[in-house]
Amino acid sequence: MSIRHSLLALLQESPMYGYQLRGAFEERTGSTWPLNIGQVYTTLDRLERDGFAAKDGDDGEGHVIYSITQAGRNEVDQWFQKPVVSSNPPRNELAIKLALALTLDGVDVESIVQAQRAASMRTLQTYTRQRRAAVNPDERDSQDVAWILVLDSLIFTTEAEVRWLDHCEGWMRKHGGHITSASAAGAPARQKSALSNAEHEVTR
Incomplete structure (x- = not known):
């Protein structure tokens, strides 16, 4: 920044x-x-x-x-x-954590992914609520619009993080065993509902 x-x-x-x-x-x-x-x-x-x-x-x-x-x-x-060009991607702590976890013995990578997904979904829901509260068609100035666009950016970024976690989970299922916990089994449906709600808010 x-x-x-x-x-x-x-x-x-x-x-x-x-x-x-x-x-x-x-x-x-x-x-x-x-x-x-x-x-x-x-x-x-x-x-x-x-x-x-x-x-x-x-x-x-x-x-x-x-x-x-x-x-x-x-x-x-x-x-x-000038457009913003990320020639050197910023350090992503989550990506670094998972990359290291996959290369070390004794680390439960599946639980890391599940915990992070739950946290990311809570964050996504928070941003969605904030955006809903920020939309006031009767009283809107340039700063309100700026804040809404910032929230949209945060929502899109968090959605991408959740989808990337799904990708990681699918990759591990294919290459390193299967996830059997009950919480993982119910996650996709909950995630789909929350993402749908967030996308609906952004398009309003």
């Missing part, structure tokens, strides 16, 4: 100090990716160093105000225009 570009984009609206920037960022993304205030000010110092932002006095209460420079505006324009 590009914190520097996010802060610069917010500074395009108006000059702000660190706590205001953190609040604006978290408000527009539903606090999904909370920022450490130290990280915000460190990033602002680097933006000033690189000529993308400049100190613009203070608010009279000791808060240093930052404003965006023309170079900063150009940087934000380029950021919005």
